[in-house]
Amino acid sequence: MARKRDRTDIVLDMLSSIQDKGGEIKPTHLMYKSNLSHNQMNLYLEELFQKDFVMKISKNKGQYLSITDKGREFMMKLREMKEFERTFGLE
Amino acid sequence: MVNIFNSWIFGKDIPIDLLSIFVLSLIGIFALRFYFINKEKKSNLYLALSFFMIALSFAFKILANYTAYSQTRFFEIIVSTFALKAHDALYFIGAFFYRSLMLIGLYFLYSIYQKKQNKASMIIIVFLILSSMYFTYNAYYIFHAASLIFLSLLTYEYFKNYKANKEITTHLLFYSFLIISISQVFFMFISLNQIFYAGAEIMQLFGYMLLLITFILVLKHSKKRK
DSSP states (O other): OOOOOOHHHHHHHHHHHHHHTTTEEOHHHHHHHTTOOHHHHHHHHHHHHHTTSEEEEEETTEEEEEEOHHHHHHHHHHHHHHHHHHHTTOO | OOGGGGSTTTTTHHHHHHHHHHHHHHHHHHHHHHHHHOTTOTHHHHHHHHHHHHHHHHHHHHHHHHHHHHHHHHHTSOOOHHHHHHHHHHHHHHHHHHHHHHHHHHHHHHHHTOSOOOHHHHHHHHHHHHHHHHHTTTOHHHHHHHHHHHHHHHHHHHHHHHHHSOOHHHHHHHHHHHHHHHHHHHHHTTTTOHHHHHHHHHHHHHHHHHHHHHHHHHHHHHHHOO
16 A cells, blocks of 8 residues: 655655656646645645745746755755665655 | 784774774764654654664774773783773773663664554663673673674564565665674674684674665665656
8 A cells, every 4th residue: 555645755746746847837737746736735835935945937928836956956855865764664 | 702802803893893883874864864854754863863872882892892902912011900990991881882882772773663662661671781781791692692683673674674665775775784683693602713703893894885885875766766
C-alpha cells in the first residue's frame, strides 16, 4: 500500500512539477500534477511564496507560477533528504 | 585487555578509528540538517544523535588505546605510582565511555526502527548498559557481544529495508552493517591472538568505507531522481 504523503512530499511534488515543466507552470496544471485540491494548493503556495521558492509571473495574458533559484536549491535538499530516508528506512 | 599495545598493530588502528569518526559525523551532520528541514520528523534527529554518540565513542577508544600504549612505554622507564594511577584512571575513563557511548548509540539507532518507544524502558536500558559496562570493565568480550547483538538487529532491519526497496544504496547499507557486525566477532577473540585484533580493525575499516560509499551514492542518486 502506498504511504500517505507528508508535508515535505507535497512540497517536493509541487516544486518538481514546476521544474519538470521548464520552471514555469499554470496554477491549474500544478493542481492536477501535484494531486491537490484548490484550497490545499493555495495553502501550500502561500508558504512557497513567503519563502521565495515560487513566484507569480504574467505571460501570454495568463498567470504562471515560476520556481526561483532558492526554490530549486530547496528542491535538491528535499530530494537528498528523501533519498537518505529511503536508504536508512526512515520513511 | 590484550597485549596489543606493544605490538605492530598499535598505532595503525588510529587512522581506522578516525575514518570511522569522520563517516559517522558526516552522516550525523546531514541527518541533523534534514531534521531542521522537517522538524516534525524526529527519526532524522535520533539518527543524528545515535551517529554522533558512536563517533564520540571512537574518540574515547583512541584515548583509551593511546593511554594504554603510553603506559606500556612508561613501564620501560621508572615511573612514580602517582603517574601510573593517573594513567589507569584515564584508561578506565576512555574504555568506559567508549563502550557505554557505543552501546547507547547502537541502542538508540535500533529504537528508531521500533514502532513503540517507551521512554521509561529506554531509561532503564541506558542505566543497565552503563552499569554493566562499569562492572564488566575487565571482561571486554561482554561489550563486543552486546555490540554484536545490536548490530545484528540493525543489519536485519536494513536487510528488510533492502528487500522492500531494492536499490543499490539499501543493499550497500545492509552489507556495511553486516561487515561491522562480523568485526565484533573478531574483537571478542582478541585475547587469543593479536591477529584477531588486526582482522577486526580491517573489517571495521571496510565496513565504514562501505558506509561512506553508500552515503556518497545517496547524494549522487538524489540529483538524478525526479
